[in-house]
Amino acid sequence: MAETAAKKQPAAPKEATGPTGPKEPGRRERKKAATRKALSDAALELFLERGFDKVTVAQIAERADTAVTTLFAHFPGGKEALILGDGSERAASLAAAVRERGAGESVLDALEEFFAGRGIFSEDQDHAYRKQVEFVTSTPKLRAYARQLWVSCEEPLAKVMAEEAGRPEGDLSLRVLARFVLEIPDLASLEPHPRRALETVFEHLRRGWPDV
Amino acid sequence: MAETAAKKQPAAPKEATGPTGPKEPGRRERKKAATRKALSDAALELFLERGFDKVTVAQIAERADTAVTTLFAHFPGGKEALILGDGSERAASLAAAVRERGAGESVLDALEEFFAGRGIFSEDQDHAYRKQVEFVTSTPKLRAYARQLWVSCEEPLAKVMAEEAGRPEGDLSLRVLARFVLEIPDLASLEPHPRRALETVFEHLRRGWPDV
DNA sequence: TACGAAACCGCAATCGCTACAGTTTTGGAT
DNA sequence: ATCCAAAACTGTAGCGATTGCGGTTTCGTA
Structure with a gap:
């Protein structure tokens, strides 16, 4: 997650930096990224189908197969952030x-x-x-x-x-x-x-x- | 209520245009203006007291002694419109x-x-x-x-x-x-x-x- | 005076969003 | 191999803004 960019990594997982290169996210990060993507993908689909205002966060979470609270954990910016991100870069x-x-x-x-x-x-x-x-x-x-x-x-x-x-x-x-x-x-x-x-x-x- | 400015007056009450001049609002309009003012006054007071986000529309309506629905009837723009109006002029x-x-x-x-x-x-x-x-x-x-x-x-x-x-x-x-x-x-x-x-x-x- | 519109009212419901408390998963330390 | 703490996720409950609705009161006027 490329969020606030300037936040101290929590003891960055040291995964065996083998031949795969110096940056392999590790399962945890990978799963997290996957849910994030599932959410924004679901959002984009639904928005394009029905229009922004005709889609509820519940429906988005539904399609992404996550809880609504998870959605907000990933996108504190709310519905609009699902498509536009948080502009941290x-x-x-x-x-x-x-x-x-x-x-x-x-x-x-x-x-x-x-x-x-x-x-x-x-x-x-x-x-x-x-x-x-x-x-x-x-x-x-x-x-x-x-x-x-x-x-x-x-x-x-x-x-x-x-x-x-x-x-x-x-x-x-x-x-x-x-x-x-x-x-x-x-x-x-x-x-x-x-x-x-x-x-x-x-x-x-x-x-x-x-x-x- | 100087709202949308370009709206056809609903058969403007013809009140006896006497010595008071050509524009006397009539009781109905006067009362309407009064509730409107009561609402924005109440809002301003409460906002200055507690801060914008610490005041609910219910409390504003309460202090103005009106129903919440009335508040929204007067200020479709929501909370912020209570102070800033709708900029129609x-x-x-x-x-x-x-x-x-x-x-x-x-x-x-x-x-x-x-x-x-x-x-x-x-x-x-x-x-x-x-x-x-x-x-x-x-x-x-x-x-x-x-x-x-x-x-x-x-x-x-x-x-x-x-x-x-x-x-x-x-x-x-x-x-x-x-x-x-x-x-x-x-x-x-x-x-x-x-x-x-x-x-x-x-x-x-x-x-x-x-x-x- | 009677009628129709306007202004108001209270209620229920939706929706975004947050707080909480509990559960599962994962990474790393022992 | 085992254990622990943090991270990620979950469902429930609840707050507050906003809207829709049906009903009531108040005006202005014919």
């Missing part, structure tokens, strides 16, 4: 994209590039995934949750940008920029051509923050 | 501020001015009101709801801006600008000096959208 990958950008590349260029390779913006993608994305954007509660996942990266993103731009950590102007950038996925998800929207927004942002 | 006043701006004034100037005179941004205000605003911004659920009220003005605002700027109604660039503008209250509510934040953001927006 977003902030990190976002920060990485900025920090490890190509030499001479601006921070905004790096961010545009980062988004361009993701979800709605990426051109090619397999059918099932596209359908899922479309489902999310057409379900208000899910869109709202997805947006929140992005916006919760505001602080981290603002911080990296401040570092990279050599400005004080709490810099207001950069916090605003971070927010605007993170608003893009939600903003663009409504557009018929998200990719174009992405480009348009970044054009304006570059003009507005010429030195970032 | 926001879009209109926003549009008006843009449309009726001073001659030679830019759309963005008008918007900055509009916000400058409101809630968090306005310097002077009576104590109780300030306390309420602070309460809202410090309660996540209320902040989220308040933000949503602003963002739901996106379409209308984008539309007026398009008209004023002589651009096609669906103009992407302006829709983005509308969103960013409407994000400001939420963004600034976190800042120690919201007014400064307001100015800073508009500086960037003017640079980013030079011809608006």
Whole structure:
């Protein structure tokens, strides 16, 4: 489970690190991952069948053959988290994209590039995934949750940008920029051509923050 | 009850339009308004006493001496609507501020001015009101709801801006600008000096959208 | 004054979510 | 091989928001 990312492993099972490589989850972790997957799979199926609001957590747990309490143990974020996860890696990958950008590349260029390779913006993608994305954007509660996942990266993103731009950590102007950038996925998800929207927004942002 | 604003009055009671002026609500409307006020007053009191999450709708209805169902009849928006209303006039006043701006004034100037005179941004205000605003911004659920009220003005605002700027109604660039503008209250509510934040953001927006 | 609509009321039910207490499984220590 | 503590899972109970429903009261008006 790639949850909070920064939590101390409980004496990480030392399983005989044999020829299989240095990372073999061990039965316990494997089973846990299996139930987790069973839950989110069941959720996705049911949601696509009947629509988000027409499915109860009880039904999801039912189909996944688990108790409702188990569902919430795995997804404290509730129904929407079953599909969208908890976004625990977003902030990190976002920060990485900025920090490890190509030499001479601006921070905004790096961010545009980062988004361009993701979800709605990426051109090619397999059918099932596209359908899922479309489902999310057409379900208000899910869109709202997805947006929140992005916006919760505001602080981290603002911080990296401040570092990279050599400005004080709490810099207001950069916090605003971070927010605007993170608003893009939600903003663009409504557009018929998200990719174009992405480009348009970044054009304006570059003009507005010429030195970032 | 200044609700949806654009709803046909049910054969508006024709009460003897005497010397009292052309608009006397009539007993029924008066009572309705009274219960509504009783409800939101009760809610505000209880919220400030115990905190938003520590108050149940039952308790609010109780203190207002109404049934719970009545509460929901008046505030379909739920608990948060008890304090923040349903924002039914926001879009209109926003549009008006843009449309009726001073001659030679830019759309963005008008918007900055509009916000400058409101809630968090306005310097002077009576104590109780300030306390309420602070309460809202410090309660996540209320902040989220308040933000949503602003963002739901996106379409209308984008539309007026398009008209004023002589651009096609669906103009992407302006829709983005509308969103960013409407994000400001939420963004600034976190800042120690919201007014400064307001100015800073508009500086960037003017640079980013030079011809608006 | 009588009628119909509007506002209110109380009740039952659904649904998301949490708390609890008990059971099973697993990994590692002895 | 054996044992123990933590982790994962389970069912039950319960809280609180929200909705639907049928019935009652209160108004405004014809």
